[in-house]
Amino acid sequence: MTALIAVVSGPRARLFACFLRLGTQQAGPLQLHTGASLAAKNYYEVLVLGGGSGGITMAARMKRRVGADNVAIVEPSERHFYQPIWTLVGAGAKQLSSSGRPTSSVIPSGVEWIKARVVELNPDKNCIHTDNGKEISYKYLIIALGIQLDYEKIKGLPEGFAHPKIGSNYSVKTVEKTWKALQDFKEGNAIFTFPNTPVKCAGAPQKIMYLSEAYFRKTGKRSKANIIFNTSLGTIFGVKKYADALKEIIQERNLTVNYKQNLIEVRADKQEAVFENLDKPGETQVVSYEMLHVTPPMSSPDVLKTSPVADAAGWVDVDKETLQHRKYPNVFGIGDCTNLPTSKTAAAVAAQSGILDRTISLIMKNQTPRKKYDGYTSCPLVTGYNRVILAEFDYNGQPLETFPFDQSKERLTMYLMKANMMPFLYWNMMLR
Numbered sequence: 001m002t003a004l005i006a007v008v009s010g011p012r013a014r015l016f017a018c019f020l021r022l023g024t025q026q027a028g029p030l031q032l033h034t035g036a037s038l039a040a041k042n043y044y045e046v047l048v049l050g051g052g053s054g055g056i057t058m059a060a061r062m063k064r065r066v067g068a069d070n071v072a073i074v075e076p077s078e079r080h081f082y083q084p085i086w087t088l089v090g091a092g093a094k095q096l097s098s099s100g101r102p103t104s105s106v107i108p109s110g111v112e113w114i115k116a117r118v119v120e121l122n123p124d125k126n127c128i129h130t131d132n133g134k135e136i137s138y139k140y141l142i143i144a145l146g147i148q149l150d151y152e153k154i155k156g157l158p159e160g161f162a163h164p165k166i167g168s169n170y171s172v173k174t175v176e177k178t179w180k181a182l183q184d185f186k187e188g189n190a191i192f193t194f195p196n197t198p199v200k201c202a203g204a205p206q207k208i209m210y211l212s213e214a215y216f217r218k219t220g221k222r223s224k225a226n227i228i229f230n231t232s233l234g235t236i237f238g239v240k241k242y243a244d245a246l247k248e249i250i251q252e253r254n255l256t257v258n259y260k261q262n263l264i265e266v267r268a269d270k271q272e273a274v275f276e277n278l279d280k281p282g283e284t285q286v287v288s289y290e291m292l293h294v295t296p297p298m299s300s301p302d303v304l305k306t307s308p309v310a311d312a313a314g315w316v317d318v319d320k321e322t323l324q325h326r327k328y329p330n331v332f333g334i335g336d337c338t339n340l341p342t343s344k345t346a347a348a349v350a351a352q353s354g355i356l357d358r359t360i361s362l363i364m365k366n367q368t369p370r371k372k373y374d375g376y377t378s379c380p381l382v383t384g385y386n387r388v389i390l391a392e393f394d395y396n397g398q399p400l401e402t403f404p405f406d407q408s409k410e411r412l413t414m415y416l417m418k419a420n421m422m423p424f425l426y427w428n429m430m431l432r
Helices: 002-008 014-025 053-066 083-090 175-184 204-218 240-252 346-364 412-430
Strands: 043-049 071-074 079-081 100-102 112-114 118-122 127-130 135-143 188-194 225-231 256-259 261-267 272-277 284-288 291-293 331-333 377-384 387-393
Touching: 043 053, 053 071, 053 135, 053 346, 053 412, 083 175, 083 204, 083 377, 083 412, 135 346, 175 204, 175 291, 188 204, 188 284, 204 225, 204 291, 204 377, 225 261, 240 377, 240 387, 331 346, 346 377, 346 412, 377 412, 387 412
Parallel strands: 043 071, 043 135, 071 112, 135 331, 188 225, 188 291, 225 256
Antiparallel strands: 079 100, 118 127, 127 135, 261 272, 272 284, 377 387
């Protein structure tokens, strides 16, 4: 691991540079924000919508730019989760409790926490409205509202999760059901799905498949399991280098991949899943399952879909290089809620935060943004309980790798980084 630390501290370390810079910029004793203020102001120089990874990170950066008293975060949730670890929670390799902390503990010290939900954006008047009837004005607005899970767009869900044999690693309410379904598996089809929408962490739907296969092997059930990945996509992964490596694993482990298959209904009482063939409209197939992992359809949050800041598809419409809004120069977006044409991951948010910080700092000085985001994102593709393929790439699907070795190979060191190092860096550097 010492060698790994040395490598990630070097000039090639794209994956870690953003985390390390965030940590060193704020060196000093940890101070906790203890709760939402009872007397929130009506105006802030910088208003951040959303208390996920993008929102917390940008609030910390803006605090250093304009002072804590001039920054506020609008976020209704009591708990903040490091969601990338849920892949391992669903496979029994991590505890759910390790993935969450009180929101109050991650709000940057001195920054105002407005514990409310945004219900309307009015960028023409530089204000937003919350569900408790408040109107809050701003000079600069950062939108970091994440992505919305639309389980209800699949007939039979979310109520189907009340039945056994079905789970989903994408929700705190259902991730432990995946582990239960995996443990309870006896014999039959183990089905894993990928929806016909944009998703966050696009590698996660197949990561749990590889982990399940490894679990079946470990428990002597592999010969009784027919493992199926039904994906709406036309390829296993969007970057050829890593797709080729995954195809080899799929063949070696005798996994079935069906392309252009979209889950449209779950009959949980009968343990049946219904798929539509995207290449043949109107054609459906009913498949029985002994275990089903659902990746839900996802979309931009409803509050954004009808907002002036959204593009035609409902995502925050930002310049892909500066993250500044295309119409409103004092509005910015980061992370999953934007229309940036890159994979929606925590690593992408970390990279974007540095660019956005520079963009806003120059705009505050009436200067033109110069730093450009290249679409960098990372997806640690977990292929077993001790192996990861570390995919890193840009807008053009070209690898942008951190390490001086072939990252398309499965490695124990990359698994340890995914399981242990990245959560540590997230809680102790990225959010501070």
